[in-house]
Amino acid sequence: MEAKKGEGYFMNKVVMTLLLLLCCIFLASCSFKDIDKRFFVIAMGIDWTGKKDKPYLVTLRLAIPASKVGEGLAESQIEATESTSIAEAVRSLKSHVDKELDFGHCRVFLFGDQLVKTSLDESLNWLSRRRDVQLISYLAVAEPDANQLLKANPTTERLAGNAFFLTFGKEGTVSPFIVTEYLFDSFRRFKETGLDPYLPVIAFDGDSYVVERLALLNKQKERLVLSPPETSLYNLSANAFKRSGIAINYKGERLAFYVSRASRSVTISRETIPTVKLELNVGGMVEQSPITVRGKNLAEIQKLLEADVNQSTLKLLYKIRDAGVDPYGFGLHYLAQYFGSEEDWKHWKSVYPSVKFEVNTHVKIESTGLVR
Structure with missing residues (x-):
């Protein structure tokens, strides 16, 4: 009786082995190439x-x-x-x-x-x-x-x-x-x-x-x-890109400001014609200035830098808006800020050609560089 059980177990093993070998026939070969x-x-x-x-x-x-x-x-x-x-x-x-x-x-x-x-x-x-x-x-x-x-x-x-x-x-x-x-x-x-x-x-x-x-x-x-200046400004205002620069005319001379720190925030009003408010915070050092920068004219230079960034950024924003594109993602921000529905998106698309912009820049001169 035990011998018959042993023979049956052996036959089952043989059948299983043959089935496994048969399955291998249908397996695809490896296509790896050295x-x-x-x-x-x-x-x-x-x-x-x-x-x-x-x-x-x-x-x-x-x-x-x-x-x-x-x-x-x-x-x-x-x-x-x-x-x-x-x-x-x-x-x-x-x-x-x-x-x-x-x-x-x-x-x-x-x-x-x-x-x-x-x-x-x-x-x-x-x-x-x-x-x-x-x-x-x-x-x-x-x-x-x-x-x-x-x-x-x-x-x-x-x-x-x-x-x-x-x-x-x-x-x-x-x-x-x-x-x-x-x-x-x-x-x-x-x-x-x-x-x-x-x-x-x-x-x-x-x-x-x-x-x-x-x-x-x-x-x-x-x-x-x-253009190159517009690209640099977009990188600063959209991506808060550091290591950029701002140049202005100050008392008939060219002054260059190096941006080592930047941040941005956006808020959009919910009006019939929304207003996009972009706030930039910029810090850095005076990289080049023929005129010695001291405490008395530091605040004046900061205000000139802020005015220059505000004016240039506003011009860029309106140019991009008039081209009918939104790389800043203001539309997405609008929908996220007000839990936008499909109707809100339709409204934004219809008013985007007339959207207003406000730019408020804060410049902090953290260093005037090394003067020898």
């Missing part, structure tokens, strides 16, 4: 050609590993093709290289100037669906187009694509003219009610990349490009 069989995409550009059959020009900058690292030694390969869609262009580019394209290290996506003026819907749709695209990637507008910009080779670049990372990641330069935009924030701005997107504008001057302007968009395309 690093030497991959091409790492470090930057991607998308341009609008205007052609009916092939409206998109997709450009990829591929990193080439090098044994030496140094200025001007960064090596990369450029591949580009035109296609009906971005996905088809990327699939077509796979036939141009001998390795698998890997977007896991792609941290920069550039949109051509004409594409931004047309529509970014398809580009963002493709980026949102790719599982290997990082949400912390940088976005920018390329002038004159992404293809030419990616072909440019900065003389100081030590690693392929490193100039982009140092510029937008603030690991290298930190400038008030550079407004960094991430992919995850763009997804939010293109979908969020009462908040509009923006993109920094990047160009090439023959030696290096230049980022000093900002493109403002509605939910589809570009509506306004800010």
